[in-house]
Amino acid sequence: MASHRFDPNFTDNVINAMGPKTNPRFRQLMTGLIKHVHDFARENELTVEEWMAAVQFMNWAGQMSDNKRNEGQLVCDVIGLESLVDEITFTLAEEAQDIPTATAILGPFFRADTPFRENGTNIVRTPAKGGVMAFMHGRVVDFVTKKPLVGATVEVWQASTNGLYEQQDPEQEEFNLRGKFKTDNDGRYSLYCLRPTPYPVPDDGPAGKLLHLMDRHPFRPAHIHIIALCNGYKALTTQIFDRNDPYLTNDSVFAVKDSLVVDFVPRKDDPQAGLELNYDVKLVPSDEA
Amino acid sequence: MASHRFDPNFTDNVINAMGPKTNPRFRQLMTGLIKHVHDFARENELTVEEWMAAVQFMNWAGQMSDNKRNEGQLVCDVIGLESLVDEITFTLAEEAQDIPTATAILGPFFRADTPFRENGTNIVRTPAKGGVMAFMHGRVVDFVTKKPLVGATVEVWQASTNGLYEQQDPEQEEFNLRGKFKTDNDGRYSLYCLRPTPYPVPDDGPAGKLLHLMDRHPFRPAHIHIIALCNGYKALTTQIFDRNDPYLTNDSVFAVKDSLVVDFVPRKDDPQAGLELNYDVKLVPSDEA
Numbered sequence: 401m402a403s404h405r406f407d408p409n410f411t412d413n414v415i416n417a418m419g420p421k422t423n424p425r426f427r428q429l430m431t432g433l434i435k436h437v438h439d440f441a442r443e444n445e446l447t448v449e450e451w452m453a454a455v456q457f458m459n460w461a462g463q464m465s466d467n468k469r470n471e472g473q474l475v476c477d478v479i480g481l482e483s484l485v486d487e488i489t490f491t492l493a494e495e496a497q498d499i500p501t502a503t504a505i506l507g508p509f510f511r512a513d514t515p516f517r518e519n520g521t522n523i524v525r526t527p528a529k530g531g532v533m534a535f536m537h538g539r540v541v542d543f544v545t546k547k548p549l550v551g552a553t554v555e556v557w558q559a560s561t562n563g564l565y566e567q568q569d570p571e572q573e574e575f576n577l578r579g580k581f582k583t584d585n586d587g588r589y590s591l592y593c594l595r596p597t598p599y600p601v602p603d604d605g606p607a608g609k610l611l612h613l614m615d616r617h618p619f620r621p622a623h624i625h626i627i628a629l630c631n632g633y634k635a636l637t638t639q640i641f642d643r644n645d646p647y648l649t650n651d652s653v654f655a656v657k658d659s660l661v662v663d664f665v666p667r668k669d670d671p672q673a674g675l676e677l678n679y680d681v682k683l684v685p686s687d688e689a
Numbered sequence: 690m691a692s693h694r695f696d697p698n699f700t701d702n703v704i705n706a707m708g709p710k711t712n713p714r715f716r717q718l719m720t721g722l723i724k725h726v727h728d729f730a731r732e733n734e735l736t737v738e739e740w741m742a743a744v745q746f747m748n749w750a751g752q753m754s755d756n757k758r759n760e761g762q763l764v765c766d767v768i769g770l771e772s773l774v775d776e777i778t779f780t781l782a783e784e785a786q787d788i789p790t791a792t793a794i795l796g797p798f799f800r801a802d803t804p805f806r807e808n809g810t811n812i813v814r815t816p817a818k819g820g821v822m823a824f825m826h827g828r829v830v831d832f833v834t835k836k837p838l839v840g841a842t843v844e845v846w847q848a849s850t851n852g853l854y855e856q857q858d859p860e861q862e863e864f865n866l867r868g869k870f871k872t873d874n875d876g877r878y879s880l881y882c883l884r885p886t887p888y889p890v891p892d893d894g895p896a897g898k899l900l901h902l903m904d905r906h907p908f909r910p911a912h913i914h915i916i917a918l919c920n921g922y923k924a925l926t927t928q929i930f931d932r933n934d935p936y937l938t939n940d941s942v943f944a945v946k947d948s949l950v951v952d953f954v955p956r957k958d959d960p961q962a963g964l965e966l967n968y969d970v971k972l973v974p975s976d977e978a
Contacts (some may be wrong), residue, residue, distance in 0.1 A: 406773075406780055414769035414943055419904025426902050433731050434768050436725040444721050445781060448795075451765070451774045461760040462751015474749040476740070479723050484695075484730050485740045491695055492734060506737075519938050613715050615708025634823035654703055 451462060461606040462643050468567045470508040474607040477653035478616075479503065486655070492682075505655050507625060509565040514555060517579040522592035522672065525576040526595045528561040533673040534664055537590035539584050541630055543682040550589020554628035554681065555580045556593065558623070563599030589646075592672055595664055596622035598647050611652065621647035621656060626681065633683035659661050693731050700727045729844035742881040757856045759797040763896040766794065766942035767905075775944070781972075794944050795926050796914060798854040803844060806868040811881035811961065814862040817850040820886075822962040823953055826879035829872045829917055832971040837876020843970065844869045845882065847912070852888030879959055884953055885911035888934050900941065910936035910945060915970065922972035927967060 415431050422430075435475035440446070452538040461471040476482050481506040489628040517523065524531065540552040559565050566572040581589040603611060610619050629635050639655060639661045641648060665685055667676035704720050711719075719974035741797055742907070746828040752761040765771050771794040804905060806812065813820065829841040846867040850861050855861040870878040892900060900907050918924050928944060929951045956965035 409778055410769065410773060410776065416941075417903070417905050417939065421904040422902065429733055429735075429739065430768075430903060432729050436729045440721050440725045441770060441777060446718075446774050447779050448774055450908055451770065452762075455759065455761040455765060457885060458747055459751040459754040459759065462748040462761070463754070465748040465752070470748065472744040472746065472751070473741075474769065476744060479719075479726065480699065481726060481730060481740065484699060484727055485735050485737055487696055487699065487790055488730060488734050548735065552896055594713065614706070614719060615710040617707050650706065651876055653698070654706075678779070 406442055411660045414438070416665065425429070427585050449573045457606050457609070461604070463466040463608050464605045469569070470609040471602075471605050471607060472648040473508045474601060474605075475610060477602070477609050478611055478614075482506075483654040498636060505639070505653065506627075507639070507653075509557065509559075509567065510627075511557070511567065511575075511578065512555065513576045514580055515575060516553075517581060518591070519581055519584060519588070519589070519590045519670075521579060521581075523556070523558075523577050523579045524592065524594060525573040526566075526571065528577075528594055531561045532675060533671040534593055534595045534675040534677055535590065535670060536593050536677045536679065537588065538623070538679040538681065539587040539589060540589065540630060540681045548583070549630045549633070549683060550583055550585055550587055551589065552583040552589075552628060552633075552681075553580055554583065554589040555629075556591065557625045558596050559591060559599050561594065561597050563597070568602070569654070576615055590654060592609045594623065595675055596624050596642055598645055601652055616652065617647075617650075619647045619650075620653060621645035621651050622640065623655075630683055632686060636683060640677075660661070664665060695731055698732045700724060700969065702757060703727070703758045707949075721911040721959055724906055746895050746898070753894045755959075760891075760894050760896060762797045763890060763894075764899060766796070767890070767896050767900055769943040771795075775890045784939065794942065795916075796928075796930070796942075796944075797915065798846065799916075800846070800856065800867065801865075803842065803869055804864060805842075806870060806880070808870055808873060808877070809881070810868060810870075812845070812866050812868045813881065813883060814865040815849070815855075815860065817883055820850045821884040821964060822965055823884045823915070823964040824879065824959060824962040825882050825966045825968060826877065827883050827968040828876040829878065829970045829972060830876060831849045831922070831971045833893040837872070838919045838922070838972060839872055840872055841876065841878075841922075841970075841972070842869055843872065843878040843916060844916040844918075845880065846914045847882060848888050850886050852884065852886070859893070865908070868970055882913065885913050885931055885966055887934055890941055905941065906936075906939070907941050908939075909942060910934040910940050917970045917972060919972055921975060923975050925970065926974055929966075 414434050418427055425431050439560040474522050482562055486505050539548045542549060566576040579591060580592060583589050598619050598621055601620060603618045622645045623639040626638050629646060640660050641656055643663050662679055664675045665679050667673055693847055699891050703723050719784060750764050753760040755814055775794050779945055783884040829838045831838060871882060872878050887908050887910055890909060892907045911934045912928040915927050930945055932950050932952050951966060952965045953966050956962055
């Protein structure tokens with residue numbers, strides 16, 4: 401029963417227009433989406449001008465997107481949707497007794513073509529003004545048995561101290577601050593990187609406009625992106641956050657989880673880095689394993 | 690109170706991130722939008738893959754949009770949103786005792802630069818295969834006093850018999866099947882046009898993909914678009930539909946209203962047209978008048 405004063409059959413008519421060949425999951429999603437979008441429009445008595453502004457906004461996001469930038473994703477991120485979908489995924493995995501390292505969003509700056517590097521490599525290929533070097537190392541282990549996983553892949557990426565990832569910044573060498581590492585016979589990976597610094601998400605497009613209209617700052621707390629992969633284990637996408645960061649409690653894309661906050665500690669007798677981060681990654685066996 | 694098993698504070702955190710300088714109406718809309726989008730994601734346990742497919746879909750719509758095509762608008766149209774917003778607008782006008790000619794959606798094929806033509810002009814500038822000519826005429830009147838309005842503008846546009854508007858079809862002369870007309874001293878306008886024919890909305894992009902996935906046809910019932918304007922009166926955007934059309938009850942963009950269905954009747958002794966449509970437009974005085 402409709403609890404509003406508009407045409408009580410309108411939404412059902414739109415939903416019922418779906419034909420019998422619609423995929424059941426797609427039908428479920430479209431039914432939910434149409435209901436929520438229509439309820440939103442009715443509850444707020446959305447005007448033609450407001451709706452058209454939203455259409456132009458979304459078209460703008462698409463027009464700004466290309467291989468190097470996904471503005472539609474960023475718009476979702478600033479309203480928390482990517483982090484929420486991640487939390488749903490993680491909660492369902494928990495309920496299925498898969499309690500791996502907590503996940504976090506992929507974000508729009510992942511590159512599928514990042515090269516492998518030797519363990520111990522410095523991923524800082526272009527000097528970063530004011531950057532502080534850190535030695536990041538740890539093991540990839542089986543979540544259940546705690547045994548180290550040999551030949552697992554750990555992929556990391558981070559922004560430079562100017563707040564830009566390499567594909568956003570012509571001054572940075574290609575694949576600067578990115579690398580894939582294979583774990584050795586003890587399941588260990590290691591690299592030199594920057595202590596991450598907070599940065600604003602790109603705010604020269606629709607997502608930035610939205611943040612401005614919502615009177616919000618665009619900053620993300622300092623973090624390093626990680627993807628870990630190993631045959632027979634579920635892929636893990638996450639981010640780790642520096643405990644000292646001032647934006648830890650108000651991430652512009654709502655991705656921080658307590659279990660992903662890490663401590664950089666002083667490192668002695670290493671001319672390459674004054675800080676150290678020891679971070680172990682726990683992977684869950686896949687269903688097929 | 691959250692009625693789900695996910696983080697109960699997540700959505701409030703996103704909403705409460707809005708700062709004090711947010712425009713109140715914008716805050717209301719974003720609060721509603723964030724709640725509905727988050728509820729949709731939780732209720733359907735949206736996966737990362739499904740969410741990313743939706744992001745790519747919306748980016749695709751933006752990338753396909755330009756001066757001649759608004760695919761984002763068309764995506765809204767096929768889930769009924771433009772027609773719903775129109776119905777909300779019309780219902781609010783009714784409640785305010787403004788009961789003009791029923792409104793209908795603008796659609797994505799309006800052109801702001803359509804030229805004026807003399808009354809009685811034939812807007813069929815490029816021959817239309819299988820087209821049936823009609824003489825369309827009527828008056829623009831004050832909704833309250835019923836008096837004719839002199840010097841009002843009636844703008845019409847329609848698709849050709851191949852289902853294409855002129856800006857979609859390089860074979861059609863520019864501004865074919867479009868025109869603006871000024872009412873004469875009796876408030877009358879007139880033109881020769883085609884009896885409209887049903888056509889599919891463009892289904893070579895995201896909106897067409899969506900229709901296909903929902904197992905729906907892309908057809909719109911035969912219609913003529915109308916915008917009527919007069920100083921001191923509220924602008925009217927509407928469409929009129931041919932009663933004989935087979936798609937009248939299942940318009941792919943849900944725009945049909947009973948009061949907008951019209952009858953083409955035989956016309957005698959006119960070598961230019963065998964059909965006639967008499968259609969009066971009623972305009973409501975604007976608040977300032």
